[in-house]
Amino acid sequence: MAPYSPPTAGRAGKLRLDFNENTTGCSPRVIEFLRGHISAEDLAVYPEYGEARPELAAFFGVRPEELLLTNGTDEAIQVVLNTYVDDGDEVLLLRPSYAMYRFYAEVAAARIREIPYRAETLEFPLEELLAAIGPATRAVFVATPNNPTGTGVSLDGVEKILAQAPGAAVMIDEAYYEFCGVTALPLLARYPNLLVSRTFSKVYGMAAMRLGCLFSQAANIAYLRKAQSPYSVNALAALAARAAIRDRDYIARYVEEALAARALLCRELDRLKIRYYPSQANFVLVHFGARAIEICDRLREAGVLVRDRSYELPGCVRITVGTREQIRCLTAFLEEAL
């Protein structure tokens, strides 16, 4: 298998429009809360989640038994595969999508089938996925909105997948939920094959902390917990999440600003006559054509980081949106690079 080596080096101090992170950082209240809660003893003891789990469950509107805290969404993907998929079992993925589904499915020695997003529009290929699901399908991974296309699947579509795949674990990855507002969480009670994930890496601005939440019916969570290390979420991440969910205004303001920044980016791309795909997330997939890699390099030289995706979608670059000011800075350099 190919190693997964994201370009994470040398990003400090640059305009980070390359990893779909919160481009302004986490709520200041998270930093304050952490400062007040770190003592030598706090660091000496193994983590406990007795306070974090019920508080986070209440925030997300589920029972504590329906929530598994994970070391980022990445661990959620791994634990789902370890729990439900044996060597040679069929796993359905979409292409292109978040790289770690394929990564962990390969580690699990699964038989991977990939369904391509629709050519031209990059819309979710619902009919094609439904047709691909069969009695041998053990797991299906769907990101909505999807990275890097920015396109999503409706709740109705999610229900059709769940109904079509009663013998499979269907993980709906909602890493960018806050930017689109569509969630499968209300379906949990009706579908024992549904798993939903959320992350603190994106809108919450805590990617370095590595915290994710995996939701499912209590019986599934009990199985998943057996396949997980008891301490995989570090104590500071659990503390930081409690502070983060209390500052709802900070998140609401950031989402509002990012959506305004996304609209501004799309207007600027229209003005520059550059094609892009309509997005429901905090990034836009832009079609620069044959000069995609050169434009990424020119922007990098100017201190602006964007993510080349031309290896999977020829001519395409993914641009994260944060604030309108950052988009104005990006477009000024972009006009020079064109």
Ligand SMILES: Cc1ncc(COP(=O)(O)O)c(C=O)c1O
């Ligand atoms: C669809 C999707 N899921 C999950 C993640 C990563 O989440 P985490 O940092 O929680 O592991 C990403 C990050 O790019 C993503 O695009």
